[in-house]
Amino acid sequence: MPASSPLLQQLIDALKVLPGVGPKTAQRMAFQLLERNREAGKKLGNALLNAMEHIGQCRCCRTFTEAELCAICSDDVRSQSPLLCVVGSSADLQAIEQTGQFDGRYFVLMGQLSPLDGIGPAELGLNVLEQQLAQGGIAELILATNPTVEGDATAYYIAELCHRHQVTVSRLAQGVPVGGELEYLDGSTLSHAFSGRKSF
Amino acid sequence: MPASSPLLQQLIDALKVLPGVGPKTAQRMAFQLLERNREAGKKLGNALLNAMEHIGQCRCCRTFTEAELCAICSDDVRSQSPLLCVVGSSADLQAIEQTGQFDGRYFVLMGQLSPLDGIGPAELGLNVLEQQLAQGGIAELILATNPTVEGDATAYYIAELCHRHQVTVSRLAQGVPVGGELEYLDGSTLSHAFSGRKSF
Known part of the structure; x- marks a missing residue:
């Protein structure tokens, strides 16, 4: 069942490309922006167009940046x-x-x-x-x-x-993550933790 | 900690206006669009701008539509x-x-x-x-x-x-929702269901 307006339906379909956003969530997002926050919606639209158009990769380290060199490589x-x-x-x-x-x-x-x-x-x-x-x-x-x-x-x-x-x-060291419980750790992480044990 | 690029940070901040999207999810959405689907990101940007700019309300029933009358009111x-x-x-x-x-x-x-x-x-x-x-x-x-x-x-x-x-x-009738379990229904819904009971 399509939405009552073609533009609204286009917006709902476009929102579904976001990870974790299905038809229901997309509809809720579209209505929320239309009802309460059109300015923020326009800002998001412009931010998306700017980012998709202008963000490339750093010449040196290949991370995302709109400059030739990213902030770290130009430091x-x-x-x-x-x-x-x-x-x-x-x-x-x-x-x-x-x-x-x-x-x-x-x-x-x-x-x-x-x-x-x-x-x-x-x-x-x-x-x-x-x-x-x-x-x-x-x-x-x-x-x-x-x-x-x-x-x-x-x-x-x-x-x-x-x-x-x-x-x-x-x-990077492999071992038990901070806050994890040994009981629920997989065997391969545990054996890495054993073989990489440190004097204490 | 801001992202390495101002445009990327603007995009992440702008995504946070969507309902249910916090900083982590916004970052994941931004990276996913940049890495895998820039065309869809541009399409979403344009759909947002179009919808925020052109969708108004139906003159007759007040629902969202870009026309003067919505599809139902013009049927x-x-x-x-x-x-x-x-x-x-x-x-x-x-x-x-x-x-x-x-x-x-x-x-x-x-x-x-x-x-x-x-x-x-x-x-x-x-x-x-x-x-x-x-x-x-x-x-x-x-x-x-x-x-x-x-x-x-x-x-x-x-x-x-x-x-x-x-x-x-x-x-609209008030009563028990289809698929609901009586055990978990609130008392006020149950009493509505009782007072609105129908012959069977």
């Missing part, structure tokens, strides 16, 4: 850091930045190796990463890919590149 | 129906249309009486409704306002208008 101190952290996506970069723990630079793969989906080293910009490794200035490369099969494959591939260029490579 | 058969259903919002109209049970016309209040919030009869277009009652052609007015305190107050007010113009007025 005089951070862009000279000897630490390079390789992450799978801009969202992962964002999550690490939010911890405030890391003050080096990043390289964003925008995906992970997945030959069956046609995602090889070139799609992840690994040639660009190799150039950066060859140029020197990187003392340690920290692998922060997802702890999944594809993430691990990607990590091994990048570790190979590092060995070729004599760059130290490390990986 | 030769339905607009002449002797049944008029009064609903609180366009979403309620939509829900009733989806049942396919009602083939009369509607009047959409776009709210309910709430004097403390400055919403009186004029804000709900009740003067327009009274004109329609005075013009004749309505045999029965069906009250489909929400079964809440404000909805009930609105219903009583409209019933008064109907009595003044000798129009029959009815109200």
